[in-house]
Amino acid sequence: MDKTLKRMATMQRMQVTGLELFYKNGYYNTSVDDILKELSLSKGAFYYHFESKEDFFIQIIENLLVRKMYSMLIEPIEGHENTLDLITSCFEEALETAVHNELDFGFVLSNFVNEFNGKNERIMKHLNDILRIWEANLVSAIQRGKFNGYIDRHVDSEGVAVYLMSAYIGVRTLMVEIAPSARKYRFMSQLRQYFKSLEPKRDNSLNHQTVYGSAN
Amino acid sequence: MDKTLKRMATMQRMQVTGLELFYKNGYYNTSVDDILKELSLSKGAFYYHFESKEDFFIQIIENLLVRKMYSMLIEPIEGHENTLDLITSCFEEALETAVHNELDFGFVLSNFVNEFNGKNERIMKHLNDILRIWEANLVSAIQRGKFNGYIDRHVDSEGVAVYLMSAYIGVRTLMVEIAPSARKYRFMSQLRQYFKSLEPKRDNSLNHQTVYGSAN
């Protein structure tokens, strides 16, 4: 096999297995040897390809986590239809993978935020970057929804974005142990309820000020 | 000093400092020596009073975390007024302590859930117990709100409870790094918006089925 190909293949295998184990057991609770044992590789191979465990992890963030966040939580809502529907089905799908205990990258992200917060500034910087991208993307989706008439124009786009991310991250935390499927269902129907309240009010324009923007 | 008093005092000091450090740096990232150094005590003192680090932590959960959860997130909403207002001001206050980087026990809880999930079943059992108590309390608050006419009777109490806990835990995760104060403000105003949508609809009873209960 071509040497560069072999290099890429080995690094890829290490990163995939690394992310799996880091997700399952946490970064600090997963030793490099754990990953290597899984792959029947040695310390030498690892430190030949990566500078350090931390460096390894950052490459995982950049190569796997960022891409997956894009494909699961960012690109799916970049269409130009009703953005609230897009977000709904996007969350629906992401939470479904969570129910089946598969890797759900929105959660992986929030998990790592929890684990590294206050402990590793360098890694936090990378994680925060992803959060910011997610947030910015949600904000522009909401704004698009307003522009297209699916969302009331008085709605605070940034507020909704923060609220959505909060709710998503939170429900994933709650789903880890107790009744994930039931919690997903309940969560989703409350999300729909909340989205209903963001729709444009056409019937009575006098109510707008009281319903929205308690901006004091 | 009385010996039993001294014993209690020392154990209390250890637990308070322990919780502080466990919260700040995480359980696995805080050594027993870290705590002891903070208190100018020795290993001997620690293992004289506690069986193990794990046992120590469980006592912290039972003695400090549970009590604080009660006083911050459970008892404040046990009044008999408008429960949505009670929950709002309760969250408002809890998040305000979070803004000032003080110990916010709802977050401490979710932090630990993240840290121990899949790693320590025994500790998780204790943490899940608290989550369940919180949830049960929220559910009965919502039901009380329905009974008192502050919340529409078609609302799914369990759904709202899960949604509230999710949102709270999530926003706390988001508040750890980026713009906590702004995020708190945005979160709270969206929460109020969501609560608005739970209020009884008196004007048009025909709309009920379409607004609520997409229970398919």
Next chain:
DNA sequence: ATTTAAACCGACTATCAAGTCGGTTTATTT
């Protein structure tokens, strides 16, 4: 004052994990 035990000290052990490095294998180049 003496006894007794609770409370505490801190050196020590055992274990685990990150990272190093000299050596070996494998595949490509000449």
Next chain:
DNA sequence: AAATAAACCGACTTGATAGTCGGTTTAAAT
């Protein structure tokens, strides 16, 4: 076939930390 370098091996070093234990201090009881 020989030379070369990338890829990999695994024993070893270093540092951290949970838990142990024999000894010392402190304060209550007699």
